[in-house]
Amino acid sequence: xxxxxxxxxxxxxxxxxxxxxxxxxxxxxxxxxxxxxxxxxxxxxxxxxxxxxxxxxxxxxxxxxxxxxxxxxxxxxxxxxxxxxxxxxxxxxxxxxxxxxxxxxxxxxxxxxxxxxxxxxxxxxxxxxxxxxxxxxxxxxxxxxxxxxxxxxxxxxxxxxxxxxxxxxxxxxxxxxxxxxxxxxxxxxxxxxxxxxxxxxxxxxxxxxxxxxxxxxxxxxxxxxx
Numbered sequence: 001x002x003x004x005x006x007x008x009x010x011x012x013x014x015x016x017x018x019x020x021x022x023x024x025x026x027x028x029x030x031x032x033x034x035x036x037x038x039x040x041x042x043x044x045x046x047x048x049x050x051x052x053x054x055x056x057x058x059x060x061x062x063x064x065x066x067x068x069x070x071x072x073x074x075x076x077x078x079x080x081x082x083x084x085x086x087x088x089x090x091x092x093x094x095x096x097x098x099x100x101x102x103x104x105x106x107x108x109x110x111x112x113x114x115x116x117x118x119x120x121x122x123x124x125x126x127x128x129x130x131x132x133x134x135x136x137x138x139x140x141x142x143x144x145x146x147x148x149x150x151x152x153x154x155x156x157x158x159x160x161x162x163x164x165x166x167x168x169x170x171x172x173x174x175x176x177x178x179x180x181x182x183x184x185x186x187x188x189x190x191x192x193x194x195x196x197x198x199x200x201x202x203x204x205x206x207x208x209x210x211x212x213x214x215x216x217x218x219x220x221x222x223x224x225x226x
Contacts, residue, residue, distance in 0.1 A: 005035060010045050011059035014052055018093050026052065057101045060091050064111050073121035074200050080115045081140050081196055087111075088144040095145055112137070119203070128206045139199055143192050158188045 013034045017026050031052065032039040046052050064087035067079040088098055112133075119132050147158065166180030183191070 004037070004041070005045060007045065007055070008059075008062070010035070010042070011055040011062070014056045015059040015091065015094065018056055018097075019091055022093050023096060026056070028052065053097050053101050056094055057097050060087060060094050060098060061111055063087055063090070066111060066114050069114070069117065071121075073118045074204060076118035076121070077115060077136065077200055077203075078196060080111065080118060081136050082192075084111050084115075084137075085140045085144055085192060088141065089147070099141060099145060122203065123207045124203070125206075125208045128203075128208070132203045132206070135199060135203070136196075139196060143195070147188055158191075159184045 010031070014026060014031055017030050017034055021030075026049075028042050028046070028049065029039050031046075032042045035042070046055065061084075064083050066083055067076065069076055088095060115136060116129070116133055119129050119136075122129075122132075124132060162180045162183035166177045166184070169176035169180065171177075
């Protein structure tokens with residue numbers, strides 16, 4: 001017997017609830033109503049609320065439009081990270097789940113796999129490639145969180161948020177106040193662009209010895225901390 005709903009349809013409906021009404025509105029009953037069925041039917045597809053939240057994350061990631069790979073790893077890593085950032089920003093209410101939930105969906109792995117492939121073409125040693133992947137992924141998610149989920153940014157544009165931060169810091173934290181003034185004159189897109197390019201420039205300096213094939217770690221750890 002053919003399944004009434006696909007996993008993708010359930011995930012899309014769950015994400016639609018979060019987008020429209022926020023995370024607190026997400027429940028098995030709300031999902032059932034959105035699908036036009038009963039709550040017990042939903043349990044045939046999703047075991048519990050945790051599984052439902054994982055589907056929401058998978059739906060966010062699945063909407064990321066990945067660029068075709070080129071022979072320029074840095075260009076590809078930038079394009080993938082930028083696509084991921086824009087995909088997360090498109091669903092601000094789902095950001096807490098993106099931060100705290102990992103998806104076991106193969107669809108959800110596509111962006112991460114593409115980023116790893118780009119970093120592999122950079123000729124990084126294994127440990128550097130892992131660290132670079134975590135650094136880029138952390139930068140993307142952190143940038144989205146800072147813009148859309150920060151205590152002084154919610155419901156305000158970036159320039160207004162920066163001005164408020166500078167006002168709070170004035171007279172007590174001069175470095176924050178000075179940098180906040182710079183932030184009022186820089187768009188969110190330019191800030192992300194500069195930060196990502198700086199990060200990738202740093203990663204490029206970690207290329208392995210040319211004599212070592214990409215993916216092989218030429219350095220051994222001097223010690224291990226237990």
